[in-house]
Amino acid sequence: xxxxxIIDIDVSYGAKKILEAITFxxxxxxxxxxxxxxxxxxxxxxxxxxxxxxxxxxxxxxxSRNLDTLxxxxxxxxxxxxxxxxxxxxDYTVRDIVMMGRHPYIGRLASETLRDVEIxxxxxxxxxxxxxxxxxxxxxxxxxxxxxxxxxxxAQEPKILLLDEATSNLDVSHQVEILNIIxxxxxxxxxxxxxxxxxxxxxxxxxxxxxxxxxxxATGTPEEVLTYENIREIFQMETLVKPHPLTGRPYILPxxxxxSGVGTNRRVxxxxxxxxxxxxxxxxxxxxxxxxxxxxxVLDTDYGTAMHLGLPCVAxxxxxxxxxxxxxxxxxxxxxxxxxxxxxxxxxxGNLDNLRVLLDYRTKPIILYSRNSNSxxxxxxxxxxxxxxxDLETRGALRxxxxxxxxxxxxxxxxxxx
Amino acid sequence: xxxxxxxxxxxxxxxLLVSVAxxxxxxxxxxxxxxxxxxxxxxxxxxxxxxxxxxxxALVGCALAVAGTAMQGLFRNPMADPHIIGTSSxxxxxxxxxxxxxxxxxxxxFAFAGAMAATFAVYFISRKRGKIPVETLLLSGIALSTxxxxxxxxxxxxxGRSLHQIMFWLMGGLWNVSWDDVIVALPIxxxxxxxxxxxxxxxxxxxxxxxxxxxxxxxxxxxRILLVLSxxxxxxxxxxxxxxxxxxxxxxxxxxxxxxxxHRLLFPAAALAGAILLVWSDTLTRTFxxxxxxxxxxxxxxxxxxxxxxxxxxxx
Numbered sequence: 001x002x003x004x005x006i007i008d009i010d011v012s013y014g015a016k017k018i019l020e021a022i023t024f025x026x027x028x029x030x031x032x033x034x035x036x037x038x039x040x041x042x043x044x045x046x047x048x049x050x051x052x053x054x055x056x057x058x059x060x061x062x063x064s065r066n067l068d069t070l071x072x073x074x075x076x077x078x079x080x081x082x083x084x085x086x087x088x089x090x091d092y093t094v095r096d097i098v099m100m101g102r103h104p105y106i107g108r109l110a111s112e113t114l115r116d117v118e119i120x121x122x123x124x125x126x127x128x129x130x131x132x133x134x135x136x137x138x139x140x141x142x143x144x145x146x147x148x149x150x151x152x153x154x155a156q157e158p159k160i161l162l163l164d165e166a167t168s169n170l171d172v173s174h175q176v177e178i179l180n181i182i183x184x185x186x187x188x189x190x191x192x193x194x195x196x197x198x199x200x201x202x203x204x205x206x207x208x209x210x211x212x213x214x215x216x217x218a219t220g221t222p223e224e225v226l227t228y229e230n231i232r233e234i235f236q237m238e239t240l241v242k243p244h245p246l247t248g249r250p251y252i253l254p255x256x257x258x259x260s261g262v263g264t265n266r267r268v269x270x271x272x273x274x275x276x277x278x279x280x281x282x283x284x285x286x287x288x289x290x291x292x293x294x295x296x297x298v299l300d301t302d303y304g305t306a307m308h309l310g311l312p313c314v315a316x317x318x319x320x321x322x323x324x325x326x327x328x329x330x331x332x333x334x335x336x337x338x339x340x341x342x343x344x345x346x347x348x349x350g351n352l353d354n355l356r357v358l359l360d361y362r363t364k365p366i367i368l369y370s371r372n373s374n375s376x377x378x379x380x381x382x383x384x385x386x387x388x389x390x391d392l393e394t395r396g397a398l399r400x401x402x403x404x405x406x407x408x409x410x411x412x413x414x415x416x417x418x
Numbered sequence: 419x420x421x422x423x424x425x426x427x428x429x430x431x432x433x434l435l436v437s438v439a440x441x442x443x444x445x446x447x448x449x450x451x452x453x454x455x456x457x458x459x460x461x462x463x464x465x466x467x468x469x470x471x472x473x474x475x476a477l478v479g480c481a482l483a484v485a486g487t488a489m490q491g492l493f494r495n496p497m498a499d500p501h502i503i504g505t506s507s508x509x510x511x512x513x514x515x516x517x518x519x520x521x522x523x524x525x526x527x528f529a530f531a532g533a534m535a536a537t538f539a540v541y542f543i544s545r546k547r548g549k550i551p552v553e554t555l556l557l558s559g560i561a562l563s564t565x566x567x568x569x570x571x572x573x574x575x576x577x578g579r580s581l582h583q584i585m586f587w588l589m590g591g592l593w594n595v596s597w598d599d600v601i602v603a604l605p606i607x608x609x610x611x612x613x614x615x616x617x618x619x620x621x622x623x624x625x626x627x628x629x630x631x632x633x634x635x636x637x638x639x640x641x642r643i644l645l646v647l648s649x650x651x652x653x654x655x656x657x658x659x660x661x662x663x664x665x666x667x668x669x670x671x672x673x674x675x676x677x678x679x680x681h682r683l684l685f686p687a688a689a690l691a692g693a694i695l696l697v698w699s700d701t702l703t704r705t706f707x708x709x710x711x712x713x714x715x716x717x718x719x720x721x722x723x724x725x726x727x728x729x730x731x732x733x734x
Contacts (some may be wrong), residue, residue, distance in 0.1 A: 076634025090679035104634030248496050
């Protein structure tokens with residue numbers, strides 16, 4: 001028996017279709033996140049579940065009971081909704097608002113009992129608003145008001161809690177505070193929430209439902225749904241998807257791509273490693289250069305970046321020296337490149353050949369790029385790498401420290417020889 | 419709930435009783451307790467003329483205040499009132515039709531039907547995507563009131579009635595009230611009691627319609643019931659006393675300041691205060707101003723209050 005089952009529902013406003021053939025379910029005690037771009041129907045889906053919006057077809061079941069067979073009060077005892085924010089016209093106190101959550105339990109001729117008061121007190125305690133009881137709803141902050149609305153929802157003693165971007169008007173610390181409260185409720189309550197922020201959704205949800213163009217695009221765990229490919233397809237945006245260092249959940253970093261086009265028809269090979277090349281790979285890619293890189297270890301951050309950007313990369317397995325096959329792959333890249341960029345990467349025996357091979361390319365412009373002159377290349381080769389670099393410099397390789405300068409040099413067709 | 423609330427209601431009830439007693443004693447012919455025995459027709463004046471009029475004034479004031487409170491909660495709009503949104507004009511036209519076409523038979527029924535038609539018309543005209551903005555509510559109320567007042571004047575004029583009678587319906591007055599009118603006005607108490615049963619629902623509805631649905635309120639059903647009951651009490655009030663303005667606007671506002679926004683207290687407080695307000699307004703006009711329409715008095719302090727509300731809304 002599922003707490004929520006949505007079976008093939010269609011919703012439209014007038015002639016405009018808002019949702020089409022939506023089918024999914026929520027498991028008992030989980031947090032199910034609904035994500036998707038603006039206009040994909042997230043909020044409407046939530047409204048269909050709280051019966052504020054009528055369906056054209058399909059069925060919604062709560063604990064195997066058809067949603068349409070429930071009375072108004074009965075529905076409010078099963079499902080509570082926390083809205084995004086509400087403007088309250090009259091000057092109610094916090095307790096008045098929370099007590100309204102008991103409305104579906106109190107008969108028309110009855111008034112609230114001691115038990116109703118206790119339930120409200122408990123709800124206010126859980127959401128940490130007990131100290132605000134007598135305050136006017138107008139005299140408290142946005143974060144406090146949102147917690148009051150959650151307390152009101154909890155006073156309904158619902159089996160299912162629906163949240164419509166319940167935290168998106170708040171600053172980060174209040175968002176986290178409220179979502180922590182919500183997560184502490186799970187087990188007892190099934191939560192279905194619309195999220196705008198993909199990272200919050202990834203962190204707090206057990207499963208995600210991704211909507212696109214009125215339809216379900218993907219469902220599953222955050223790892224399954226929040227893939228680089230899905231996000232690019234849905235939001236038409238470049239991102240880096242990485243495991244969060246503390247939680248292991250997917251973490252999405254937007255890439256603020258700006259296509260300047262200065263590098264069109266020019267090839268650049270980047271020799272990098274240890275994360276020193278990620279920004280340059282991104283920058284050159286965005287500027288329109290045809291970028292190759294390598295040789296990199298497949299566990300290297302720069303390798304991950306290259307893969308996310310879809311750049312050709314010569315790579316080796318971890319803890320593996322450079323093989324002759326890779327080296328010939330690198331030579332092919334270098335042969336085709338109009339210019340070569342070397343970052344201030346850490347160099348050991350394993351990747352020294354990356355530098356040595358450059359000595360064979362006397363005619364190619366070479367730029368030694370370091371983001372910060374105070375952190376020079378880490379040399380683990382006992383001076384060998386430094387010697388190679390010095391050799392390259394005497395042959396005309398140029399040191400550059402600013403990303404803008406690097407871009408300017410590369411786009412001017414810098415030859416490196418004087 | 420505020421601490422003052424528990425004192426306010428008994429205090430208002432006492433004030434109403436004292437007001438009724440004072441109003442019965444006051445008038446063009448001053449009647450003191452001593453003169454009750456000496457003057458032969460003193461009892462007749464009190465019993466047949468003043469008391470029905472004072473009681474009718476209390477009932478009509480109560481009806482207008484409760485209808486105003488219900489409409490303000492229902493429309494989530496503090497500018498609503500039976501006079502402003504056209505309910506009273508609809509009631510007046512209904513009563514006029516009964517007088518002109520049926521010699522006054524079924525006057526309260528016609529007034530109720532007219533009040534309800536006007537209320538629902540304004541509701542549907544000003545509603546936009548589930549919301550009722552202040553501007554459209556006021557403007558559609560004014561437009562409809564003007565049209566209805568014109569129809570009323572036309573009917574009266576062609577029927578050869580005097581200007582005095584037209585003025586009665588447009589401005590309201592209690593000068594012909596008898597015990598029969600008090601009996602006609604009694605269903606007001608039933609209507610107000612009916613509205614009171616939905617006090618908690620109105621509290622929730624005054625947040626937002628969607629929110630009210632989430633909390634288990636049948637919003638569409640509640641709106642229909644409240645509009646019908648408000649039109650009922652306001653329509654009866656008009657059938658008895660013509661269309662008296664601003665009682666339904668001012669009373670809920672002042673009482674909200676004293677007892678807070680909880681309609682479980684606000685309804686009874688407004689009912690008592692509305693009754694007191696109209697009893698004194700009527701006493702004022704019949705004692706000092708030779709029985710001019712009481713609507714002139716209520717408009718004199720009501721309209722400036724209305725303007726003040728509009729100005730203070732603009733500031734926020």
